[in-house]
Amino acid sequence: MSEHQGNSQNEPNKDDSKEQSSIVDKIQQLGQSNVPSAGDSNIHVLPIIGQVEGHVQLPSQNKTTKYEHLLPQLIAIEQNPKIEGVVVLLNTVGGDVEAGLAISEMIASISKPSVSIVLGGGHSIGVPIAVAADYSFIAETATMTIHPIRLNGLVIGVPQTFEYMDKMQDRVINFVTRHSNVEEEKFKELMFEKGNLSRDIGTNVVGQKAVDVGLIDAVGGVQEAMAKLNEYIEDQKGKAQKVVQ
Numbered sequence: 152m153s154e155h156q157g158n159s160q161n162e163p164n165k166d167d168s169k170e171q172s173s174i175v176d177k178i179q180q181l182g183q184s185n186v187p188s189a190g191d192s193n194i195h196v197l198p199i200i201g202q203v204e205g206h207v208q209l210p211s212q213n214k215t216t217k218y219e220h221l222l223p224q225l226i227a228i229e230q231n232p233k234i235e236g237v238v239v240l241l242n243t244v245g246g247d248v249e250a251g252l253a254i255s256e257m258i259a260s261i262s263k264p265s266v267s268i269v270l271g272g273g274h275s276i277g278v279p280i281a282v283a284a285d286y287s288f289i290a291e292t293a294t295m296t297i298h299p300i301r302l303n304g305l306v307i308g309v310p311q312t313f314e315y316m317d318k319m320q321d322r323v324i325n326f327v328t329r330h331s332n333v334e335e336e337k338f339k340e341l342m343f344e345k346g347n348l349s350r351d352i353g354t355n356v357v358g359q360k361a362v363d364v365g366l367i368d369a370v371g372g373v374q375e376a377m378a379k380l381n382e383y384i385e386d387q388k389g390k391a392q393k394v395v396q
Contacts, residue, residue: 193235194380195228197221199280203246203254216243218250225257235387236380239267239284245275248300248319252276255326258283264383266376269293269367279323281367282331286379288371291358295366297341298353332365 199221201214228234239258245251258265258280267284269277274296281287281295289295300320324342328335341354341364361367369375 193233193384194377195224195234195237197224197228197237197239197258199239199241199243199254199277201242202244203251203276203280215246218247218254221254222257225254225261228263229261235263235384237261237263237265237284238376238380239265239280241267241269241273241277241281242271243273243275243277243280245277245296248276248323250276251280252322252326255279255283255330259330264380264387266380266383268372268376269295269361270372272296276323278366279326279330282327285383286369287331287367288369288376288379289358289361289367290372291370294355294357295361296353296355297338297366299342327366331367334365337364338366 199216201216204215204217228237237258258267265284265286267281267287269281269287269289270293271290272294273281273289274294275298278295278297281289300323324335324338327333328338341356343352344354345352356364356366359370362370
């Protein structure tokens, strides 16, 4: 055996090294090993885990979902013909209001069928994200906290500041009531209820209670969500075939 042949056999495959490096980069940047442009499944899972991070970077020890990572993924989902549906998994404490609303609007505006599952918690700005899907589920033990808009850090106590907060709050209320079955008055009642939360005003709804008030469509988990999503996908295929005919 020649020296050249011996060296070529001992050298690692460059393609494999590049693929492994790519997977590591995706895990570090997006928290997952696959992106919408690849994969054998026709369903993409979009996780909303930890705190929704907006324009301000949170400390490294915080578990966060970066909205600048999710928005391009949603565009890729919309453009990829292999992806026929989206499952939005939520276990979030909330976070940046405008980033959360941006994610919610993107989920609501894609043409592919979507289903959300609230697992553990879908608090604060996680509420509009959960209801943005075509159909929403909540685990029996999962909770959702509904409370008024709050600002962190230095707040200038002038009328314009409170007017801005009111307008932002209205944006959240309008989105939630448009994309769920909860009445506006009922949602505001939950938002401003006193005594339900120990240190603040607002309401914590658990499992079936979220369904009863009209916020979430049904109690269920992965099995129910996948069945509903596949039902939507088949319906969309049927409509597409009728159009072609």
